[in-house]
Amino acid sequence: MADVKDSQYGGSRGEDSMYVKIISYDSHNFYMKRQYIVTSKAIQKMLDIPPLASDQDKPVEENEVKIGDYSSLIIQKICQYFAYKARYFEGPIEIPNFDIDLDIALQLLLAANFLDC
Numbered sequence: 001m002a003d004v005k006d007s008q009y010g011g012s013r014g015e016d017s018m019y020v021k022i023i024s025y026d027s028h029n030f031y032m033k034r035q036y037i038v039t040s041k042a043i044q045k046m047l048d049i050p051p052l053a054s055d056q057d058k059p060v061e062e063n064e065v066k067i068g069d070y071s072s073l074i075i076q077k078i079c080q081y082f083a084y085k086a087r088y089f090e091g092p093i094e095i096p097n098f099d100i101d102l103d104i105a106l107q108l109l110l111a112a113n114f115l116d117c
Contacts, residue, residue, distance in 0.1 A: 012063050020047065021064040022079065028072035034063075036082040040117040070111050074104060078111055
């Protein structure tokens, strides 16, 4: 049943998966489409790291990235930005403002710098 669900909805297992799991330091999980997160060079590099030699006999696990320095509030806003950028930066449509609360602006700037997005 799980194989049917993964093939139907994309899943997050294997290198050709449709989704990637992002984990914040407070253990919240965010699933983003792989095509959205390719704007982050750091996440791409984290996903491209080959498994350890001892892990090659194990089944392929979920594609997950642990971002241990940022809360779920910051990761949520970053995920929103990934979707925003994928939607508005590909066509000739007018790009609306991406609103950011001043309370989290500095943390977002640091996270964007770290993730290179």
